[in-house]
Every structure is written in structure tokens, then in C-alpha cells.
Amino acid sequence: MNLYDIIFYIFAAITILSALFVVTTRNIVHSAFFLLFTFFGVAGIYVLLGADFIAIAQIMVYVGGILILILFGVMLTNKITSVEIRTGTVQMIPATIGVVIFMAAVIAIMVMTNWKSEPGLIPLGTTKDLGHLLINDYVLIFELLGILLLIALIGAASIARREQE
Amino acid sequence: MLTVGLNHFLVISAVLFSLGIYGIVTRKNAVMVLMGIELVLNSANINFVAFSHYGNFGLNGQAIALFVIVLAAAEAAIALAIVLNVYKTFAEVNVDEIDHLKE
Structure with missing residues (x-):
């Protein structure tokens, strides 16, 4: 148990507990705020895995972008002043049983498999190497993702805009 | 056992994936379903980064x-x-009341 392990367990607890609250709280706004802690916990786990650039991208894109979008979605689709913001649930018991069985199976498979793992050393900054990788090996995917983001931007704007009257 | 290795990250990702599936299946509100999908994508990402770190x-x-x-x-x-x-x-x-395609 050195410092690395202790920090790992703290971030793991933050991630798992807040994710549990996300899917069990009945108030949607509370769920959105617990999702914030989940994203921060996952970013911490990325840092522990030596992926500094991914961690910063996680915080900027998820917390700065997606979470704000989700909060706007909550605010625009609920009558906040009149109805309390709650979400109903369906099929709790079958879902709980199925998910617990699924989780046990996946964890058993992952723990029992003898992964070929070498204790990787923490690199000193991955940004430069990641940049090289993006414009050498993955340049086609990189360009396609740019086009995809443009299409998503135009599509979202054209779907969500008001009809001309 | 307590020393953190590849398995610990895989277990966290499995738990996060299951919670995301649970959210997608049980919630009625479409925005909550979206949050479940985000959890699932995050768990997949943890697996990618963990194998990138430990798998050389x-x-x-x-x-x-x-x-x-x-x-x-x-x-x-x-x-x-x-x-x-x-x-x-x-x-x-x-999502359970928007079923006009069924008719």
C-alpha cells in the first residue's frame, strides 16, 4: 500500500459511488451533478494510468461540454416552475438482477483471465507522442472525425432550430 | 491483492459499465438514458487507457x-x-410514452 494505491482507491470510490448515485437518484438535476464527480474520478484514473492529455481532454470535453449540454437538456425539457423534476423508473427488479449477474460475470472473466501485463512505467508527458501518432498513423481517422464533428454541428443546429412561421 | 494492477482498473470499468446499463434500462427520462450512455462510454475508455498502459x-x-x-x-x-x-x-x-411508431 503506497501512495499510488491510496490515491487509486480514493478515485475509484469517488467514481463508483457517484455513478451509483447517478443511476439511483430520482432528481435529474442531482444526477447531472453526480455525473460531474464521476467524470472527475475517471479523469483521476486516467492520470494514474499516465494519460495526462486524455485526462485534460476528459475534463474539458465532458465537464465543460457534455455536462453543460445535458443540464441544458434537463432545463429545456422540464417545466421547472410547475412540476418537480423527477424521473420515473421501469422494471427495477429484473434490471437489478440482470445487471448484477452481468457484472459478476464480467468481473469474473476479467479477474480470472491471465492478461499479459507488464507494469508499465509512467511516461513523462504523452502530448507530443500522441500528436505524432494522430498525424502519422491515425491521420485518416483524425480527418474523418473533423468532418464528423462538422456534420454533427450542422445536424444538431438544423434539428433543434425553431420552425419558421 | 491490495497493490493496484491491471485487474483493479478492469473491475472499475466493469462496475461503471454495469451501472450505465442499469441507468439506460430503468430510467424513463430520455436525458437520463443519455447519462447512462455516457457512463458506458467512459468505462470503455478506462479499458482502452488501462490496456495501453499495462499492455505495452x-x-x-x-x-x-x-x-x-x-x-x-x-x-x-x-x-x-x-x-x-x-x-x-x-x-x-x-421514452416509454413516445410509442407512436407502434400504431
Whole structure:
């Protein structure tokens, strides 16, 4: 148990507990705020895995972008002043049983498999190497993702805009 | 056992994936379903980065994780636009009551 392990367990607890609250709280706004802690916990786990650039991208894109979008979605689709913001649930018991069985199976498979793992050393900054990788090996995917983001931007704007009257 | 290795990250990712599936299956509100999808994508990303770190694959796993983050952003924007349109049409975002295609 050195410092690395202790920090790992703290971030793991933050991630798992807040994710549990996300899917069990009945108030949607509370769920959105617990999702914030989940994203921060996952970013911490990325840092522990030596992926500094991914961690910063996680915080900027998820917390700065997606979470704000989700909060706007909550605010625009609920009558906040009149109805309390709650979400109903369906099929709790079958879902709980199925998910617990699924989780046990996946964890058993992952723990029992003898992964070929070498204790990787923490690199000193991955940004430069990641940049090289993006414009050498993955340049086609990189360009396609740019086009995809443009299409998503135009599509979202054209779907969500008001009809001309 | 207590020393952190590859298995610990895989277990966290499995738990996060299961919680995301649970959220997708049990929640009625479309925005909550979207949050479940984000949890699932995050758990997949943890797996990519963990194997990239422990499997000696260089940075390929991290590059894929970056692509997943980009796709998640695009997916969230489109999905919320659709949810807003559904709300404008039906005044309702519960996914079990929007079943007009069945008739």
C-alpha cells in the first residue's frame, strides 16, 4: 500500500459511488451533478494510468461540454416552475438482477483471465507522442472525425432550430 | 491483492459499465438514458487507457480513447437536439410514452 494505491482507491470510490448515485437518484438535476464527480474520478484514473492529455481532454470535453449540454437538456425539457423534476423508473427488479449477474460475470472473466501485463512505467508527458501518432498513423481517422464533428454541428443546429412561421 | 494492477482498473470499468446499463434500462427520462450512455462510454475508455498502459502497446490505446471522447461529444449534441424536438412535438420526454411508431 503506497501512495499510488491510496490515491487509486480514493478515485475509484469517488467514481463508483457517484455513478451509483447517478443511476439511483430520482432528481435529474442531482444526477447531472453526480455525473460531474464521476467524470472527475475517471479523469483521476486516467492520470494514474499516465494519460495526462486524455485526462485534460476528459475534463474539458465532458465537464465543460457534455455536462453543460445535458443540464441544458434537463432545463429545456422540464417545466421547472410547475412540476418537480423527477424521473420515473421501469422494471427495477429484473434490471437489478440482470445487471448484477452481468457484472459478476464480467468481473469474473476479467479477474480470472491471465492478461499479459507488464507494469508499465509512467511516461513523462504523452502530448507530443500522441500528436505524432494522430498525424502519422491515425491521420485518416483524425480527418474523418473533423468532418464528423462538422456534420454533427450542422445536424444538431438544423434539428433543434425553431420552425419558421 | 491490495497493490493496484491491471485487474483493479478492469473491475472499475466493469462496475461503471454495469451501472450505465442499469441507468439506460430503468430510467424513463430520455436525458437520463443519455447519462447512462455516457457512463458506458467512459468505462470503455478506462479499458482502452488501462490496456495501453499495462499492455505495452505504446500510445495506440490512448489515441482510440481520444476518438471515443470526440464521438461522445458529437453523440450528445445530436441526441439532445432530438430530445428537444421530441419535447416540442409531444410535450413529453419519457421514452416509454413516445410509442407512436407502434400504431
